[in-house]
Amino acid sequence: MAEEKNELMEKIESLCKRRGFVFPSSEIYGGMANTWDYGPYGVELRKNIKDRWWKKFVQDREDMVGLDAALIMNPKVWEASGHLKEFKDPLVECKKCHIRYKADELNKKWNKYVCENCGGTDFTSSKNFNLMFKTFVGPIEDVDNIAYLRPETAQGIFVNFKNIIDTTRKKLPFGIGQIGKAFRNEITPGNFIFRTREFEQMEIEYFIPVPKKDKDWEKYFEGWRREMIDWMKDLGIDVKKEIYELNVPKEQLAHYSKKTIDFEYKFPFGQKELYGLAYRTDFDLKSHRLDYSDENGEKFIPHVIEPSLGVDRSVLAALCSAYKEEKTPPQPSPSKGEGATRVVLKLPNWLAPVKVAVFPLLKNKPELVKKAKEIFDNLKTNYACEFDDNGNVGKRYRRQDEIGTPYCVTVDFDSLENDDVTVRDRDSMKQVRVKIKELEDYFRDKLD
Ligand code: GAP
Numbered sequence: 001m002a003e004e005k006n007e008l009m010e011k012i013e014s015l016c017k018r019r020g021f022v023f024p025s026s027e028i029y030g031g032m033a034n035t036w037d038y039g040p041y042g043v044e045l046r047k048n049i050k051d052r053w054w055k056k057f058v059q060d061r062e063d064m065v066g067l068d069a070a071l072i073m074n075p076k077v078w079e080a081s082g083h084l085k086e087f088k089d090p091l092v093e094c095k096k097c098h099i100r101y102k103a104d105e106l107n108k109k110w111n112k113y114v115c116e117n118c119g120g121t122d123f124t125s126s127k128n129f130n131l132m133f134k135t136f137v138g139p140i141e142d143v144d145n146i147a148y149l150r151p152e153t154a155q156g157i158f159v160n161f162k163n164i165i166d167t168t169r170k171k172l173p174f175g176i177g178q179i180g181k182a183f184r185n186e187i188t189p190g191n192f193i194f195r196t197r198e199f200e201q202m203e204i205e206y207f208i209p210v211p212k213k214d215k216d217w218e219k220y221f222e223g224w225r226r227e228m229i230d231w232m233k234d235l236g237i238d239v240k241k242e243i244y245e246l247n248v249p250k251e252q253l254a255h256y257s258k259k260t261i262d263f264e265y266k267f268p269f270g271q272k273e274l275y276g277l278a279y280r281t282d283f284d285l286k287s288h289r290l291d292y293s294d295e296n297g298e299k300f301i302p303h304v305i306e307p308s309l310g311v312d313r314s315v316l317a318a319l320c321s322a323y324k325e326e327k328t329p330p331q332p333s334p335s336k337g338e339g340a341t342r343v344v345l346k347l348p349n350w351l352a353p354v355k356v357a358v359f360p361l362l363k364n365k366p367e368l369v370k371k372a373k374e375i376f377d378n379l380k381t382n383y384a385c386e387f388d389d390n391g392n393v394g395k396r397y398r399r400q401d402e403i404g405t406p407y408c409v410t411v412d413f414d415s416l417e418n419d420d421v422t423v424r425d426r427d428s429m430k431q432v433r434v435k436i437k438e439l440e441d442y443f444r445d446k447l448d
Contacts, residue, residue: 008268012323013192015343019402021045021319022193034189034196041403042315044353044384046200049235049314050179052350053202056231058177064204065168067178069156072147078132080287081155083148086255088128091187096120102187131184133197149183154306156180157205158284165292172292172302173220175206179311191269193312200311207292207302210282217303221259221279224307228263228277231309235318236348242266242321243274256283265317274313280304322347322404328429345404346427354405355383355447359396361412363389372411375421375436379409382440383447401426407443 016022020039024031038046058066078084090103094115103126106113112121133149136142150156157176164176179202189195206224211217232239248260257278265274282301285291291299322345330339349355358376360368369389376387386405388396393410400408410422415436423442424431434442 006268008320008323009192011343012268012319015323015345015402016042016192016319019399035198036193036196041353045318045347045351046311046315048351048353049311049318050200050202052234053231053309054177054179056234057175057202057204057227061175063170063174064177065164065170065174067157067160067164067176068180069153069160069178071150071181071183072135072137073150073156073159075147077155077159077288078148081158081284082255082287083132083151083155084130087132087151088130089187090126091129092123092126094118094120095122095124100187105188129185129187131186133183133185150181151184152182152308153178153180153201153203154205154284154308157203158288158290161207161285161288161290161292172294173206173208175204177202177204179203191267191272193316194267194269194272196312202309202311202314204307205280205284206305206307207285208305209302210300211303217279217305220305221277224277224305225261228275228307228309232263232274232317234348234350235314236321236346236351237265237317238321242317244271246273254278256280265313265320267316267320274317275307275309278306278308280306318347318351319345342398342401344401344426347404347406349406349447352404352406353384354386354400354403355407356443357386357388357396357400357405357408359388359393359408359410361393361410367416368411368413371415371436372409375409375411375439379439379443383443397424406447409439 019041021042023037023039025035025037026032054066058064091100092103092106093100094117097115097118097120099115099117107116108114113123114121132151135147135149136145137147138145157178164170180200181198182201183198186195186197189197206220208217208220229239232243237243242265244264244266246262246264248262253260258281260276260278262273263275263277264271282303284304285301291301293299324344324346325341326344328339328342356379358372358379360372362368373387376385379385388399390396397408404426406426408424410424412422415421419437420433420435421439422431423434
């Protein structure tokens with residue numbers, strides 16, 4: 001489908017580029033369609049998401065361990081997992097302009113499918129197209145050397161199931177978490193970082209005993225559903241307003257799934273899948289001929305609940321939920337008339353790429369710069385900080401608001417007399433004076 005855009009999405013995309021969150025990839029060579037690079041603030045935001053996920057779902061839980069498997073695995077993995085045969089999208093081509101579409105995403109107008117590019121209504125019949133990227137391992141490009149870039153991180157977990165049981169002695173129920181890149185040769189990438197051919201996943205395969213009845217797996221499924229809702233709230237998403245839980249209809253389930261919930265987020269370009277939660281039954285371990293022995297030596301194949309989260313979609317949803325345009329009170333008379341509009345990213349503190357920005361009021365006053373540098377050096381040992389002496393303070397506030405920095409500290413002439421600074425809060429824009437020696441405690445209360 002042609003890339004749908006709207007004004008809000010364009011504003012967010014433009015902010016990302018202007019402020020160094022996301023750049024079009026290979027831009028100096030004309031770019032590479034639907035491929036993006038994460039800039040200095042984007043990489044911090046992504047890292048905050050991945051670190052938080054890892055801590056919450058791997059390190060803080062006794063029933064979880066982590067893994068980092070290879071991206072290119074033995075191609076037999078993809079044969080056994082069913083991806084070679086089943087991981088396909090139906091592809092059609094407009095006969096007039098030759099644009100390709102996923103057949104199930106074509107839009108109908110007046111009861112006819114219509115090409116969004118040229119308005120044509122004549123399409124080729126649908127062909128199945130495997131989404132895995134193919135490559136060759138070693139110098140010889142023949143069938144014996146074909147390999148695939150992994151289309152999901154999940155299979156790296158399944159094929160290591162025995163290694164993990166043998167080395168950690170984990171007992172059911174337990175899970176394995178992994179964060180890593182996945183690749184899909186998507187027919188219709190687009191909508192900024194929403195659907196790309198290279199993306200990153202945070203996946204958990206949670207192994208449970210063989211269910212004797214439906215309730216046995218449903219209780220684990222429900223537990224993970226709640227965990228995912230908590231995670232989305234933590235990201236700053238208003239779950240009640242912005243998330244729709246789609247119970248994926250049977251005919252649209254992936255080949256391995258008995259039940260899937262898609263958590264759909266109301267993106268500016270439409271309501272689309274943010275994360276998925278699937279009951280994969282014993283499909284994968286059975287396909288890889290892996291089993292488990294309990295304390296009595298009884299062998300069986302565990303079942304699996306899979307919460308699967310995209311890092312890039314987490315970034316996009318967090319940015320969309322945080323993006324605000326607000327009228328500010330006019331200066332210097334806040335009670336008179338209307339002020340300017342400010343753009344602000346109201347990110348949760350843990351997610352903000354910079355926690356505290358430190359400014360000297362004037363960059364050409366060495367005593368202010370020296371004091372501000374001392375404060376910056378001190379705070380940066382605990383928090384991601386930024387020192388900024390460019391332009392006037394108003395401009396610096398605007399820049400930090402757009403990056404989503406929760407606090408700005410300004411060193412002015414009073415600071416030299418009274419050993420205090422102005423701390424400005426991003427959301428309320430209120431300013432308070434705080435003694436320099438109390439700054440660490442002040443931020444510890446707010447940022448830790
Ligand atoms: N292991 C299960 C699995 O891969 P999926 O629904 O195909 O399930 C899981 O993908 C998540 O990965 C999605 O909910 C989404 O967050 C992310 N994802 C999938 N394809 C993507 C793409 N082309 N671009 C960005 N993120 C993607």
